[in-house]
Amino acid sequence: MSLLSVKDVSYSYDGIVNVLLDVSFDVEEGAITGLVGPNGSGKSTLIKNIFDLVKLQSGTIHIGGHEHARPEAKQQAIYLSSNDYLPEFLTAREYITMMARLFDVTVDHGKALALFREFSMEGRYDDLVEDYSHGMRKKTQLVSALVVRPPLIVIDETLNGIDLEALHLAEKEFRRVREEGGSILLCTHDFSVLERLADRTVFLDLGHVVYDEPTGDLVAEHGSVAEMVFDYLETSQR
Amino acid sequence: MSLLSVKDVSYSYDGIVNVLLDVSFDVEEGAITGLVGPNGSGKSTLIKNIFDLVKLQSGTIHIGGHEHARPEAKQQAIYLSSNDYLPEFLTAREYITMMARLFDVTVDHGKALALFREFSMEGRYDDLVEDYSHGMRKKTQLVSALVVRPPLIVIDETLNGIDLEALHLAEKEFRRVREEGGSILLCTHDFSVLERLADRTVFLDLGHVVYDEPTGDLVAEHGSVAEMVFDYLETSQR
Amino acid sequence: MSLLSVKDVSYSYDGIVNVLLDVSFDVEEGAITGLVGPNGSGKSTLIKNIFDLVKLQSGTIHIGGHEHARPEAKQQAIYLSSNDYLPEFLTAREYITMMARLFDVTVDHGKALALFREFSMEGRYDDLVEDYSHGMRKKTQLVSALVVRPPLIVIDETLNGIDLEALHLAEKEFRRVREEGGSILLCTHDFSVLERLADRTVFLDLGHVVYDEPTGDLVAEHGSVAEMVFDYLETSQR
Amino acid sequence: MSLLSVKDVSYSYDGIVNVLLDVSFDVEEGAITGLVGPNGSGKSTLIKNIFDLVKLQSGTIHIGGHEHARPEAKQQAIYLSSNDYLPEFLTAREYITMMARLFDVTVDHGKALALFREFSMEGRYDDLVEDYSHGMRKKTQLVSALVVRPPLIVIDETLNGIDLEALHLAEKEFRRVREEGGSILLCTHDFSVLERLADRTVFLDLGHVVYDEPTGDLVAEHGSVAEMVFDYLETSQR
Structure with a gap:
């Protein structure tokens, strides 16, 4: 199909x-x-x-x-751009929760945390996006797509x-x-x-x-x- | 050598x-x-x-x-970064002139203009960097290195x-x-x-x-x- | 009230x-x-x-x-941030149309065009956001709020x-x-x-x-x- | 004068x-x-x-x-721009050292550290700029000017x-x-x-x-x- x-x-x-x-x-x-x-x-x-x-x-x-x-x-369908534009005043947890709501799915924070660990961002899940480097923002986008997973x-x-x-x-x-x-x-x-x-x-x-x-x-x-x-x-x- | x-x-x-x-x-x-x-x-x-x-x-x-x-x-030696951070209030001409001065070479604006044309930036050489897209800034960095050519x-x-x-x-x-x-x-x-x-x-x-x-x-x-x-x-x- | x-x-x-x-x-x-x-x-x-x-x-x-x-x-209610993060692959017209749809209002492009003119952005309404300077992006955000006007x-x-x-x-x-x-x-x-x-x-x-x-x-x-x-x-x- | x-x-x-x-x-x-x-x-x-x-x-x-x-x-004379463009792969310490060298002054890291503390950036002096938020980059620019102090x-x-x-x-x-x-x-x-x-x-x-x-x-x-x-x-x- x-x-x-x-x-x-x-x-x-x-x-x-x-x-x-x-x-x-x-x-x-x-x-x-x-x-x-x-x-x-x-x-x-x-x-x-x-x-x-x-x-x-x-x-x-x-x-x-x-x-x-x-x-x-x-x-x-979810779209990930080349930019690293995420709402700066949200934490990753809040951002991913918001995305999950948009896609009407229940968010599995355990999975998100596991991906954060794998992507070398352990301990940063509840920090504000505004304190993330460019690379971290891109990885957070990827994690959101992998967790929401349409x-x-x-x-x-x-x-x-x-x-x-x-x-x-x-x-x-x-x-x-x-x-x-x-x-x-x-x-x-x-x-x-x-x-x-x-x-x-x-x-x-x-x-x-x-x-x-x-x-x-x-x-x-x-x-x-x-x-x-x-x-x-x-x-x-x- | x-x-x-x-x-x-x-x-x-x-x-x-x-x-x-x-x-x-x-x-x-x-x-x-x-x-x-x-x-x-x-x-x-x-x-x-x-x-x-x-x-x-x-x-x-x-x-x-x-x-x-x-x-x-x-x-x-010249270093080109992954960023597109150029001084926003300079034009490409001014930026490349400044770089040439740093490297103590005479700048060949004809060559820079030819590269601008090839890189699909014809007519933008005298515009301010602040009006360039991300891609144009990267290409301007490349042109500066190719013109200064250490x-x-x-x-x-x-x-x-x-x-x-x-x-x-x-x-x-x-x-x-x-x-x-x-x-x-x-x-x-x-x-x-x-x-x-x-x-x-x-x-x-x-x-x-x-x-x-x-x-x-x-x-x-x-x-x-x-x-x-x-x-x-x-x-x-x- | x-x-x-x-x-x-x-x-x-x-x-x-x-x-x-x-x-x-x-x-x-x-x-x-x-x-x-x-x-x-x-x-x-x-x-x-x-x-x-x-x-x-x-x-x-x-x-x-x-x-x-x-x-x-x-x-x-509409929220305008301090960032100039707009979808880069949209034109201002497309962006404002999208915002109007989110707020379920009919967009008045004539008004948007008038504001673009006043904000010294005449002739740029149908250009991609990716070619806008930081200032233009902020002004486009303002125009979108003023046109959608919740x-x-x-x-x-x-x-x-x-x-x-x-x-x-x-x-x-x-x-x-x-x-x-x-x-x-x-x-x-x-x-x-x-x-x-x-x-x-x-x-x-x-x-x-x-x-x-x-x-x-x-x-x-x-x-x-x-x-x-x-x-x-x-x-x-x- | x-x-x-x-x-x-x-x-x-x-x-x-x-x-x-x-x-x-x-x-x-x-x-x-x-x-x-x-x-x-x-x-x-x-x-x-x-x-x-x-x-x-x-x-x-x-x-x-x-x-x-x-x-x-x-x-x-030192110029501080409105941007927060600092070399991302330097730490603040390295950046300020580089600026001090450009201005041919001896850098007082104790003073820089004190300003970092006052500017709510305690403990970040030796982190890479790439991990700084926009606000931190601006404040680092200010600190560099205040330390180099031409x-x-x-x-x-x-x-x-x-x-x-x-x-x-x-x-x-x-x-x-x-x-x-x-x-x-x-x-x-x-x-x-x-x-x-x-x-x-x-x-x-x-x-x-x-x-x-x-x-x-x-x-x-x-x-x-x-x-x-x-x-x-x-x-x-x-």
Whole structure:
């Protein structure tokens, strides 16, 4: 089953130029899908459409089988940004409680505390976010997603700049999410992470899907995800 | 010749625990050397020693053949951080002029403007940094290093979060630096970048050099830089 | 009528120390109330209670006559923080549309555009927040509150660091909000702004209300709000 | 004696429009001078000229009696910005040591530690800046200036957003600097701070000095600094 199903989505800001044109792809249950797109690919607009932050103009998007603008759909997917913007006057405990409420789940603070320990943040769960370093804020975002754990987690460059152990641990947790049937849409320029984790990779440019294949096939064809992307950038008439 | 030569450097903050213990490695002229280190590896302390931000306690560091604390050494190496902290009330032109003055070189604004164009920042050279996005600030840092171009460029996670084209272009420019005999010390967790660019990779942990080999050899032995690092993290008694 | 009514609110994080103890105060319709509190005053905890970000332990809070945890109450009050954290991949238009949807109001983009013009941001309404300076982000927050305009606006150091004209304009807009019957809770350390705008000033310390009087009376008694606060800090047994 | 003497300074970015036109003012020894300017006043350009970040085009600037571009002048004045950008991988001790070296003074760590204690940062002097909150970074900047203590301290909106006790303490320390014969140029929009501290206030607009008078006289004439500024903004043909 598809946890995220994007079908024939087009979008234009001005009614003339299409930023997205007939974009279709799926994120299957129990799968990690990579999403790669250069500037002007339409990636941000696609994410805004998925999360109903702009009004869908054409095509359909379903999350967990529900039409994407419905409340049921919205509780199926969490978005983690590349920023470390958390409410500074909350503690991690309060932040994660708030997120759990938004997603209407009971929060398992024991699990959050265990992740805090693993992510080298033992003893900081009840401190204010305002006293966290950048890295801690990113890790707190990850912990919130792993604890709230809606069926679909969208990770948008969130791993940038976290420490090596945290990266290693995050990868393990993502694999566990997959094993348990959860899905991840992983937007990143770190091709090494993609090659390690992504079952499929979608490469978007100029508003359409250039590739949508098992990552292994793309690597077999092009040598590496990097070569796939950079060769494209070199040779396409962008 | 070594552009950077670190020999038997030890460092302790408290006189008891050694954060660095007999660290030695070289960055050769016309070479890109990767530096990888988890939390607690001593990487930051090593960089602070190289740039004379803390007083060297034992061992020697030479930059371009000069003892590292001498003014001649300091004009041989530029440090780019992972932050995008530039003086907000300067324009890029003023910032790059200031950097060129610090390094006592004549600034080639034509070259800077060409790089601004390539980095998709055409027409912004005389705007205030305060009006730049995060990405633009990172790219401005890169441009300043490429224009000032001291023999050694130390890049500390600076590429995190820049756009794909900028990454592609930066890699090309780094190769050009190498071809022209310049050296780069590249600190990054993006192992894909390391595998593409780094002639050698130094892996530091707990204050000593674990590996210091041609990157190709490390990949041949371990499968990939990621496997080298993550296997180490899994099995070592850290 | 009270738009915000806080009655006998106490709060403890650990069940032993009270961070708030029997705090009561009101923000009247058509009034601007200043809220001043040093570190450890309980101000942040109070705001978290008002916005139902932590569970109320004792006392009552009503917003627009509704019990504060009810959806009807939540649509009566907007919170503006001191940060400039807006979703970077939205335009101002998209951000303000999203906020209006949260508050279930129809957005008047004409009004937003007029405010953008007044705040010296003409032509930037459809640009991505990621390309905004810090000042622009703060001003966009203000515009969103002024356009969505729920009955109560809570401003928590939001004016810090904006330019002089924006400060002047914001003050005029706040006065207009008051004239139209709206209410503002203004948390700021800029005592000059308080003296110009706040009908009443509430001074909180160590979890209880020290002063809650017409600002004019406090100035008459103490010479200035600054003297009121600093004399208190000097002489109290904190 | 003037610690800072600006005489007939004009500056144009394009050779046509003057951003500064014949600007003259002095900061006396043992005095605090306020500097207020709206957007487009030329204030930033003036500061860039004072600190030799752009090349002086006409007029003269002397710091401590030395021509401003000379090394002797540069060691007489420190600039504190509104940002909290400190090198994240240094501790406060290392940062302050580095600043002291730049100004060629011996650092008194005992004094720095005492200020850390007063500023509620006890026990954090040897922690990495990367683990400091925004407020702590600002306070560390202040401590560095108070410890290095060159004859002239330029404070550019640095107090924005610090906590009340820190503001109170900073004001006391600024008064002490003045008593000891030091000088401060205080750029701020917090008019209450200006009225409390500034012996004189210089109001700059459109590149020329509108007012340069004892702050008490300006308050006597206009009612308050705020009224002086806002009346001007209302009535001038900007």
